[in-house]
Amino acid sequence: MANRTGFGNRRRIVTGDMGEPTDLISGIKFIFSYIKKYWFALIVVVILILVATYVQVLAPQIMADAINQMTDYLKTYLMKGDYQAKYDIFFGSIVKMLIAYGLIALSSFFYSYMMAGVASNSSAKIRSSLFNKLQKLSIRFFDASNEGDILSRFTNDIDNITMLLNQAFVQIISSIALVVAITVQMFSDNVKLAAIVVLLAVFNIILVLLITNKAKNYVDKQQEKLGLLNGYIDEKITGQKLIITTGTEDETYNEFIPFNEDYRKTSQKGQALSNILFPLVNGIMLVSIGCIVFFGADQIKSGALSVGLLVAFITYAQRFFQPITQIVSQYSVFRLALTGAGRAKEVLDVKEDVVDSEKTIEFQPIKKEVQLKNVNFSYKKGEPILKNVNISLWKGRKIALVGPTGSGKTTIMNLLNRFYDVDSGDILFDGVSIKDISLTSLRKNVGIVLQDNILFGGTIKENIAYGNEDASQDEIEAAAKAASIHDYIMSLEKGYDTLVDNSNSIFSVGQKQLICIARTILTNPELLILDEATSNVDTVTEAQIQIAINNVLVNRTSFVIAHRLKTIIDADHIVVLKDGEVIEQGNHEQLLALNGFYAELYTNQFVPSANS
Amino acid sequence: MKQLFNYLMKYKIRMFTSIILVSITAITALIIPKITQKVINDGIGAANGPDVALMHQLGILMIVIALIGLIAGVVNSFYTAYLSQNVGADMRNDGFKKIMTFAYQDIEKFKTSNLIVRLTNDINQIQTMISMMFSVLLRAPILFVGSFILAMVTIPKLWWVIVILFVVVAILLAFAMKTIIPNFGKYQVQLDRINNSIKENFEGARVVKSFVAEDFETNKFNHENNLLKVFNLKIGRTMATILPCFMLFVNVMITIVIYIACNEATTNLQIVGEMVSYINYLGQLMMALVILAMVTMQFSRAFVSLKRYNEIISTNPTIIYPEKGVERINGNIEFKNVTFTYPDQSMPSIKNVSFKVNQGETIGIIGATGAGKSTLVHLMLRLFDISNGEILLDGINIKKIPKETLRDDISIVLQSAVLFSGTVQENLINGRNDIDYNEMIKAASDAQASEFIEKMTNSYNSNVQQRGSNFSGGQKQRLSIARAFIGDPPILILDDSTSALDARSERLVKDALYEEHDDQTVIIIAQKIASIVEADKIMVLNDGELVGFDTHQNLLNSNKTYQEIFNSQKGRE
16 A cells, blocks of 8 residues: 555656756856856867867878889889988988877877876866755755755766766767868869768767657656655665664665666666767768769769869868768767756756845844744645744743644754744844854854764864864863763773764764763853753753753853753743644743643653553 | 776676777777778888779778678777666666675764765766776777787787887886875865865754854865866876877887887898888787876776775674564663773763663653753664673564664654755655655644644645755744654654753643653653653763653752752742
8 A cells, every 4th residue: 555656756856847958058158158258278178189180180191102212213213213312301200200109199198197187187177066065055955955966966977077077078079170170172173073072971970869858858868867866775774773773674685676777768768879879980981981982983984073183072071980980989978068067057057035134233132132023934834833933032031932742942042043934924133034054153142952863984183172172171071071971971992083984883872972962061052042952861960961951052042942951941041832823931930830731741741641 | 996896797788898899999900000001001002003992892892891890889989888878877776785784883984074075076086987988998908908919920020029118008007096096085085175164064054154153164275176187187197108108109219110120121121011010910909008197097986985995885784783683672671781982982971870660651851951861762763782781672682673673663853953955744654655744744733743834725735945954944944844754653762852842832742742752752852951850750960871761850859960950040039
């Protein structure tokens, strides 16, 4: 009965539709916008490619000259003429050859070397601007997007762009240069012949376009499916501990198969269609040369074509077609890079919804109060989470927020830090709207200990000093002591330099919470928000922390979300939230006297149930 | 390499067909220029005027051969795509399957981001290599050997030219590989780190933003990104050096050949004609070398990837379960002198713990943060193997119990609730297809989850975002509890999993637990004594040791640690 087709509704990374293949122009424009910074290097590269191509076109001629002069010399030698002079001419040609080859090697070395620089630098730049963009996006994006798919954009898609710049770019440019050079040469020699050869090529190009038109859909789809596959792998491997404890490895594997199959099927088609181009175009061009030979023979016989012309014709066709097939053979790389560009661009084009307004001011120390005024909020239109909420957080006071799960407590915290913007109403810091305070200074002054605690890869010290890189060892230790985690850290072999990451078992969940509390204490915030910050910490430690926090953050305003009412009984003011509405508020005694929802919560927590 | 070969051998017939097809295209590529030459020399340039009949013949021959090459090439495109994508899919399949056998310890050793890159990017590199192998690479040796032999035969005297060429090419390639391979190794490792960095920024997006660490993270990322760039650059520049070197070298050899031929020709005129062919072959040899260099680059990368893939495949999961054994556990748990130390740590986390829990009992576990509560219950599931002592379930050593029994009969609600993207229902069912709808509804209602699920527009078919980001902490916990309730497992473990629940919901969950699950052994880790006060017995853990195991009242009377905890919670003055 389970809905096995569930992955159909799995979200794509960005809300906009991405079914359409990236169009050629915008893909090229995107890549160009990153390489144009290296315009000087690029111009040099192109010039060097042109030089190399020119010499390459010339080289066979020089060699032919050398061979002719050699025959010439030999004839003179055998006829006992003045062969020394001929020999010198021949030797001169040999030197010319060496110079030409040297020139080709040198210029191709320089352009490849420079291009490697341009390629590495610009793909690194794309990657870093993508990351930069991620940092600017709001929490809404992170909550709603497919992490694995984004990862795929950072690795596979940008890799494809690098491939294009590293190899294909030079080849495409030099092939185009060759085509142009040969076309010019052909037309200057014989317009009619040139026209026929070019027509043949045009026919081929049309064929290529027809195939690539089909192929590009598959290549685009291929990268999209790869993103989805990566998304699945990423999510499951990240959550593998759950999979292990529920023993659902086989089921997870079975669910993986259709993702893998989907990608296999599309990539197989895309690759086949891309691969087909080279042999097809190459073959057709060879067949056309065969036709030229076959029908040319008749033409010569009837005298319509001179011998010299036919030879020239065949050589042209050969030389003209070769670079075209070269370009075609790069199609797959080219298309993958364009698709990659499109997918990178998609992320870069996501609208940033929480941004600084035009005229923001710096956060000022709280003088009187922080006020939530008629706040309405919903994550999804039509499903309101907060309904006309009014709460005041007075300076230096401890305000507590209680209420059943899902009543919107964490959401209020999300709004106070401007992770999301309110739908209507306002949040005022001493009368100044939250939207008029610069995001950076707001968040620097609003400290928050989250429900889900995250450690970053690095040392314990780095984790506590997160966001306060300049903190001294003493300050870090003081914060750790306040959070009652100092002793445990010191019991570890490497103490504060112990390496941790979010998934290893050095810390228990409760200890992770303590680290996160230390982290926030260190920032010494104006407004401190604790969202279930000690829910997995034992009560003895919790009591110690509370005293320490009170000592460290004297005169700070704090806002505490907690389920263990014990921790908030001493709060100056308690707000009871239910279904997104403030239903009761007052201090502990007042609320108990009301004998309403709070009183019920309180009784529930402390009186053993009838069962025991 | 052997591994790759085995994967390819699965598609033997296709592989050999592909090899034949590539050979055909390569051979046609060798023949066509010969024919063209013949057309020009013997057809058009025949001594007594153009030989039309011969030209007709040669023209048709050319068309036929070109068509053969075309068809072989086109058909081979499909084979190549088939081979590369299928081998890739098979490897990904096996890799994923293998990872699914990993124990906690194995995942921690590899790190998740690293595993993900290996399964995706690394396998893509291998795919590209296979694709090249069956289109370009096979052509290179045929061209290489073909022109090599033909050149030798044409002017045997110049054998040394070929030998020098061969030696120098080998040296240059070896030099290139020596720089390229380690750099590709570093490149892939760096990709892991980049991936890890992005993953962290996803998981910790709220932390990053609330600590205004965007710039810090960006700098950190740029540092990693820069390293990636440096490795990329080294690879690119080595390639930029090697290719022109090849070309220059072959071209210089060609010039030398002409020069030598000239001096030879004074005594042996025939050599002039031979020389032209010889040079032609050298030219083809050069083409083959260029292909070889390109291929070398892709192959170096793929070999690095193959090695990384093999590391996954060759990892033996640290925990091996017996195939057969008991199919049902009743719920008796016994620890005999159990000591456990986490891998890579020196101090034991569980120290000589012994206790006995009988079927149907409800046990509470309490103790300071870091005392080993979670570790203790993880051992009951055999998520780690203990260092010393013995764990018995129904009197049977846990190491003799099959995995299916352990997982089906022991359910744990983890401390951090994990949800996967999909629907609510998919998350509750969690792949167990034999669960009936009413059972799911019942579990959801017992876990106090049905009230909010049913409020949502699509109810049980509502969408769950990645990491369950559209649910509150308490909702995620209630969904996790419901997931564990389903199937009435003989042993149910709640690892501090009601911490984000309000008191009322917690009360209701517990009532359901006591009423509905009489014969179930239930183990509850909690911070609040109120949560476990009704338990049959309570374990008190302190620094990895079991310092008390008794009823609430007895502990309160005699256990110092317990008294301390109790005092910190006295709230009802």
